[in-house]
Amino acid sequence: MNDTSPFVVTARDARGVVTLTLNRPAAFNALSEGMLGALEEALGSVAADDTVRAVVIAAAGKAFCAGHDLKEMRAEPSLGYYQQLFDRCGAMMLSIQRLPVPVIARVHGIATAAGCQLVAVCDLAVAASDARFAVSGVNVGLFCATPGVTLSRNLGRKEAFEMLVTGEFISAEEAREKGLVNRVAPPEGLDATVEKLVASIVAKPRTALALGKALFYRQLETGIEAALADASQTMACNMMDESALEGVQAFIEKRPPAWKG
Numbered sequence: 001m002n003d004t005s006p007f008v009v010t011a012r013d014a015r016g017v018v019t020l021t022l023n024r025p026a027a028f029n030a031l032s033e034g035m036l037g038a039l040e041e042a043l044g045s046v047a048a049d050d051t052v053r054a055v056v057i058a059a060a061g062k063a064f065c066a067g068h069d070l071k072e073m074r075a076e077p078s079l080g081y082y083q084q085l086f087d088r089c090g091a092m093m094l095s096i097q098r099l100p101v102p103v104i105a106r107v108h109g110i111a112t113a114a115g116c117q118l119v120a121v122c123d124l125a126v127a128a129s130d131a132r133f134a135v136s137g138v139n140v141g142l143f144c145a146t147p148g149v150t151l152s153r154n155l156g157r158k159e160a161f162e163m164l165v166t167g168e169f170i171s172a173e174e175a176r177e178k179g180l181v182n183r184v185a186p187p188e189g190l191d192a193t194v195e196k197l198v199a200s201i202v203a204k205p206r207t208a209l210a211l212g213k214a215l216f217y218r219q220l221e222t223g224i225e226a227a228l229a230d231a232s233q234t235m236a237c238n239m240m241d242e243s244a245l246e247g248v249q250a251f252i253e254k255r256p257p258a259w260k261g
Contacts, residue, residue, distance in 0.1 A: 003195055005039070006023055006037040006038065007022070007023055007024060007032075007034050007035045007038035007039075007062070008020050008021065008022060008023060008035070008039055008041075008042050008198075009021040009023045010042055010044075010045075012052075012113075015053055015202050016051050016052050016053035016054075016202070016232055017053055017054045017055075017056065017057065017198055017202060018046055018052050018055050018056070018057065019055075019056045019057075020039070020056070020057050020058070021058045021059060021060055022035065022039075022044050022057070022058070022059040022060065022064070022065060022153070023059075023060050023084060024060075024061075025059075025060045025061020025062065026061070027066070027069065028061070028062070028063040028065070028066035028109075029060070029061065029063060029064065029066065029115070030065070030066050030067060030068060030069040030112070030115075031067060031068050031069065031114050031115070031118075032068075032069035032072050033066065033069075033072065033085070035069075036088055036089060036092055038126075039092050040088075040091075040095070042091050043092065043095045043096065044095070044101065046099060046101070047095065047098070047099055047100075050100075050103055050206075053101060053201065053202045053206060054087055054101050054102050054103075054104065054198050054201045054202055055099065055101060055102070055103040055104070056103075056104045056105075056106050056198065057096075057103060057104070057105050057118070057122060058106040059105065059108070059109075061109075062108075062109045062224045063109035063110045063111075063115075064105070064106075064107045064109050064110065064115055064118075064119070064131070064207075064248060065111055065112075065114070065115025065118055065231075066110060066112050066113070066115055067112050067114040067115045067116070067117075067136075068085070068089070068111025068113060068149075070140070070180050078105075085224070087200065088148055089114060089146065090146055091188060093100045093117060093118065093121040093150065093258075094121075096118075096121050096123075097121055097123075097217055098191050098212065098214075099213075100209075100210035100214070101209065101210065101213075102107070102123045102124060102201050102209060103122045103124070103125060104122060104123070104124045104125065104194060104198065105118065105119045105122040105124070105125040105126070105181075106126055106190065106191075106194050107119055107125060107126065107127040107128065107133075107172075107181065107201075108127070108128040108131055108133045108167065108187065108190060109128075109130075109131060109132075109253075110131070110132050110133070110134070110169075111131065111132075111133050111134075112133070112134045112135070112136050112146075113134070113135055113136055113137050113144050113147055113205065114147055116133050116134060116135050116144075116147055116151065117135075117144075117146060117147035117149075117150050117151065118178075119133065119180060119181065120147070120150035120153070120154045120180060121150045122251070123213065123228070124182050124185045125180065125181040125182055125183075126181065126182060126184075126185060126188040126190065126193050126194045126197060127172040127174070127175060127176070127181045127184050127190075128157060128184075128185060128186070128190045129170065129181070129184050129186050129187065130169060130174050130187060131172040131175075131225060132169045132170065132172070133169065133170050133172075133175050133180060134163065134167060134168060134169040134170070135147045135148065135164050135167065136161050136167040136168075137167070138164065138165060138166070138167040139167040144164055145163065147164075148160065148164050151164070151180075151246075152165065154178075154179050154180050155178045155179050155180060156178070156200075159178050160173040172184045178223075182197070183197070202227075203217050205241070205243035205244070205247070205259055207238070207241045207243055207244075208238055208241070208243060208244060210232055211216060211237065211238045211241075212234070212238075214234075215230060215231055215234040218230060219231060242260075243257075243259050243260075246258060246259060247259070
């Protein structure tokens with residue numbers, strides 16, 4: 001690889017599954033300004049394309065993502081710069097959650113600090129059995145506050161706080177047990193495990209998944225009464241969609257649904 005290689009490599013298959021591969025292996029795919037810009041652009045393209053069915057975020061080299069580029073951060077020590085950088089990273093993370101399709105993190109090697117945050121903000125995650133996770137900023141005197149927001153929405157409070165104050169690594173299996181990842185696979189079986197999840201997703205109607213994903217995240221931030229009211233309205237709208245009407249009719253008639261697209 002040379003300096004002209006793209007920060008993110010985008011691939012798409014015939015089903016509409018887009019794979020975004022972080023492509024700075026020599027820097028452990030750190031979230032430099034260049035990497036953030038490339039991810040913003042790639043995610044924006046996905047958001048504008050209603051034929052995309054799912055997104056996989058993968059990485060080249062030995063690591064998934066080592067978090068922010070500390071050398072780049074240290075080169076410009078000003079409050080304004082740091083506020084802009086963390087705001088920009090947070091907006092990129094939120095854009096993943098706001099996509100109308102499921103996003104899967106394909107994790108190998110290490111995912112640390114904002115790299116662990118990237119795993120946490122994805123809707124689903126599959127990890128190689130030798131992958132490791134940490135929010136290790138505290139080891140250099142920087143509490144991983146922004147990663148802590150998404151981490152605490154994946155793990156139990158005490159489990160998340162322990163990771164944040166110790167900076168210690170957890171294994172892939174521990175990450176699965178704590179709720180950070182969905183599935184763990186041997187390294188040679190990682191792609192097959194991701195594909196199994198992808199295949200299950202693309203077999204479902206896009207409209208139902210889009211409505212459901214948006215509702216899923218909205219209701220997490222509200223009280224139960226408002227959440228149930230929102231969910232009821234979402235289900236009613238979903239039921240009026242042609243894919244749901246066809247799916248229910250197919251169930252009644254004991255046949256496979258004939259969904260369009």
